[in-house]
Amino acid sequence: MAAIETPPARVPLRGAAHNLRAVRVVLRREMIRFATDGKRITAMLFQAFMWIFIIGSGFGSLMPGVPDGVDLKTFMFPGVISMTVILTAMFCASSIVWDREFGFLREMLVAPVSRTAIVFGKVLGGALVATLQSLVIVAMAGLVGVPYDPVMIAGLVGVMFLTGFTMSAFGVLVAARMTSMESFQGIAQMAIMPLMYLSGALFPLTNLPGWMNTLTLLNPLTYAVDPTRQVVFAHLTVPPEVRAVYGAGVRWSGWPVPMALELLLVGGAGLLMLALAVARFKRTD
Amino acid sequence: MDDGAAVSVRGLRKEYGRIEAVKGVDFDVAPGEVFGLLGPNGAGKSTTINMLCTLVRPTGGSATVGGHDIVRQRDEVRRDIGLVFQEPTVDGYLTGAQNLSFHAELYGLPKDVIGDRMRRVLDIVGLWKRRDDRVHTYSGGMRRRLEIARGLLHSPRVLFLDEPTVGLDPQTRVAIWGYIAELRELEKITVFMTTHYLEEAEYCDRIAIIDHGSVVALDTPEALKATVGRDRIRIHTDDDEAAAAALRERFLVEVAQRDGGLVLSVPSGEEFVPRLFSGLGVPIRSVQMTRPSLDDVFLAYTGSTIRDAQDGGRTGDDGAEGGEAEGGEHVNDANGVKGVNGVNGAAADSGDVRDDVRDDVRDDVRDDVRDDVRDDVRDDVRDDVRDDVRDDVPGEDPGDVRGEEVRAHGRD
Numbered sequence: 001m002a003a004i005e006t007p008p009a010r011v012p013l014r015g016a017a018h019n020l021r022a023v024r025v026v027l028r029r030e031m032i033r034f035a036t037d038g039k040r041i042t043a044m045l046f047q048a049f050m051w052i053f054i055i056g057s058g059f060g061s062l063m064p065g066v067p068d069g070v071d072l073k074t075f076m077f078p079g080v081i082s083m084t085v086i087l088t089a090m091f092c093a094s095s096i097v098w099d100r101e102f103g104f105l106r107e108m109l110v111a112p113v114s115r116t117a118i119v120f121g122k123v124l125g126g127a128l129v130a131t132l133q134s135l136v137i138v139a140m141a142g143l144v145g146v147p148y149d150p151v152m153i154a155g156l157v158g159v160m161f162l163t164g165f166t167m168s169a170f171g172v173l174v175a176a177r178m179t180s181m182e183s184f185q186g187i188a189q190m191a192i193m194p195l196m197y198l199s200g201a202l203f204p205l206t207n208l209p210g211w212m213n214t215l216t217l218l219n220p221l222t223y224a225v226d227p228t229r230q231v232v233f234a235h236l237t238v239p240p241e242v243r244a245v246y247g248a249g250v251r252w253s254g255w256p257v258p259m260a261l262e263l264l265l266v267g268g269a270g271l272l273m274l275a276l277a278v279a280r281f282k283r284t285d
Numbered sequence: 286m287d288d289g290a291a292v293s294v295r296g297l298r299k300e301y302g303r304i305e306a307v308k309g310v311d312f313d314v315a316p317g318e319v320f321g322l323l324g325p326n327g328a329g330k331s332t333t334i335n336m337l338c339t340l341v342r343p344t345g346g347s348a349t350v351g352g353h354d355i356v357r358q359r360d361e362v363r364r365d366i367g368l369v370f371q372e373p374t375v376d377g378y379l380t381g382a383q384n385l386s387f388h389a390e391l392y393g394l395p396k397d398v399i400g401d402r403m404r405r406v407l408d409i410v411g412l413w414k415r416r417d418d419r420v421h422t423y424s425g426g427m428r429r430r431l432e433i434a435r436g437l438l439h440s441p442r443v444l445f446l447d448e449p450t451v452g453l454d455p456q457t458r459v460a461i462w463g464y465i466a467e468l469r470e471l472e473k474i475t476v477f478m479t480t481h482y483l484e485e486a487e488y489c490d491r492i493a494i495i496d497h498g499s500v501v502a503l504d505t506p507e508a509l510k511a512t513v514g515r516d517r518i519r520i521h522t523d524d525d526e527a528a529a530a531a532l533r534e535r536f537l538v539e540v541a542q543r544d545g546g547l548v549l550s551v552p553s554g555e556e557f558v559p560r561l562f563s564g565l566g567v568p569i570r571s572v573q574m575t576r577p578s579l580d581d582v583f584l585a586y587t588g589s590t591i592r593d594a595q596d597g598g599r600t601g602d603d604g605a606e607g608g609e610a611e612g613g614e615h616v617n618d619a620n621g622v623k624g625v626n627g628v629n630g631a632a633a634d635s636g637d638v639r640d641d642v643r644d645d646v647r648d649d650v651r652d653d654v655r656d657d658v659r660d661d662v663r664d665d666v667r668d669d670v671r672d673d674v675r676d677d678v679p680g681e682d683p684g685d686v687r688g689e690e691v692r693a694h695g696r697d
Contacts, residue, residue, distance in 0.1 A: 022393070024388075024390070028387075037378075100376075101371075102374070104374050106368075106370055107370075107374045107391075110368055
């Protein structure tokens with residue numbers, strides 16, 4: 001049956017190049033799955049559309065009118081971008097549970113390659129998929145009065161990727177010990193929903209009651225959502241009183257937290273969770 | 286420890302809390318051997334294989350695979366083994382080729398050999414033509430074959446097969462065994478497998494019977510059967526009452542009367558039958574002799590049939606089988622057809638297949654194959670398949686009769 005004679009393929013000893021290939025192929029798998037899953041992209045787009053144009057317009061009618069087109073929709077636009085990054089990254093991470101349920105995880109875990117490479121590839125893949133998915137939302141900028149500025153888009157890509165990385169790492173950490181999709185979704189929802197509502201993605205944090213303000217400042221997602229908004233608002237011309245409501249930024253008892261620090265916090269949290277996730281996967285029964 | 290052995294196991298133990306899943310097993314597997322671990326579900330087969338594959342850390346004892354220690358040299362072991370898991374582990378979203386190239390990259394195979402190796406292993410399992418189809422569209426048997434191809438891709442020294450044919454229809458099972466026999470020739474590797482199908486244990490060079498976490502017997506299937514030793518004879522006579530009396534008085538053997546026949550059990554059937562003809566004194570219409578089966582061996586060593594032993598843990602397994610069996614085999618695939626023919630050959634060869642296996646096969650044939658085949662297979666091949674199934678069923682009748690015989694004997 002096998003007509004051709006081929007020499008046996010010897011597996012090399014573990015090395016940096018080998019681990020790099022493993023990272024790449026795990027990442028590539030995520031991309032293939034993303035590319036072949038058109039429904040997912042459409043569903044996410046529909047959801048974003050609903051948030052911005054239905055919720056945004058609806059609640060926007062309650063807010064003080066702003067003459068020159070910047071309204072709650074514009075405010076929500078970066079928020080929905082962040083939300084899309086967060087949800088997509090979590091969704092990607094959930095595929096680990098899927099892989100466990102369908103056995104593919106074992107195929108990866110029994111390979112002569114470091115678990116760090118596998119987890120890192122997975123997290124990178126999640127970040128990349130989340131970024132690509134959110135770029136579809138970014139493409140709607142014109143509909144909410146945001147210019148298609150290349151510098152802004154580049155900035156957004158950077159922030160989205162970082163957020164995606166951290167959320168993927170968080171998702172993988174959560175997924176590491178989950179054995180069923182239901183429990184993962186339950187836990188993810190329980191964690192993500194309050195974090196998202198308290199992050200300033202959907203409404204301004206400026207005039208919140210004190211206790212809620214404290215919660216938003218403790219919420220790590222706040223520091224992922226705010227940079228996204230700052231990047232967008234930096235390219236808008238808005239009257240100062242509007243900016244004061246919609247683009248105020250995060251303050252620690254009056255001190256405006258610089259974007260670099262916010263990004264550092266997000267990235268640091270991501271690395272921490274990546275390390276924890278790797279540790280979880282390194283443990284054998 | 287024996288350096289020459291492909292797998293060497295010494296006092297291997299695994300405890301989960303207070304439960305001792307594996308209670309110190311010892312065995313060696315020679316290079317090039319097909320070695321089977323036979324036992325009911327929950328006997329410790331999967332735990333043993335998982336320890337040897339470095340997925341589970343043993344509580345005690347030691348083992349080497351390809352000369353490498355399974356605890357201290359995990360990476361070396363992993364490079365040297367191929368794995369086909371009990372549950373399917375291929376990615377349905379990817380194509381067959383993508384699944385393999387994922388594996389090749391993960392194992393860091395040299396780029397210049399990947400193409401040739403892929404071609405070769407896909408040829409062995411007959412999936413080369415389907416390589417660019419997504420695995421979603423594969424039948425259960427094709428997925429298993431793809432897994433075998435993947436397990437071989439990196440030229441392992443030892444191929445581990447954990448219940449490689451569970452949940453597959455009988456035709457596909459036989460086809461899978463055909464591939465395993467073939468690749469053993471082609472790839473010169475050691476095959477280590479677990480199974481709870483007794484008929485499959487017959488394919489092994491040696492079998493270790495494992496029960497409640499311990500190896501209770503280890504030898505070739507023939508030698509194991511010889512240790513049990515008794516042949517079963519079923520006769521039809523003109524006067525069963527008289528024959529039974531004669532057998533008890535003159536031949537001093539226990540006789541069971543059942544369905545118009547007599548069933549007895551003797552140490553050496555081929556010597557007993559001539560004596561029977563000359564000394565019974567009642568005209569004999571037919572004689573049937575059955576060699577001891579692996580089920581008898583299993584019974585002798587564990588005190589229960591494999592089916593009984595499994596009753597506890599069987600429910601969940603059945604569910605899984607039902608799910609997996611859905612796909613059936615696409616018989617329009619050239620190798621599928623070959624597999625179908627193989628069933629007939631095997632049924633003819635192994636005259637002494639177990640009654641419970643027979644029941645399995647018949648149920649499977651009835652439920653899975655017929656329905657699946659009828660539903661799945663395209664019109665143009667439907668007739669061929671029906672013929673094959675029809676051919677297959679009459680071939681089972683002798684087994685059916687023997688099945689009753691074994692039960693009759695068991696009742697004594």
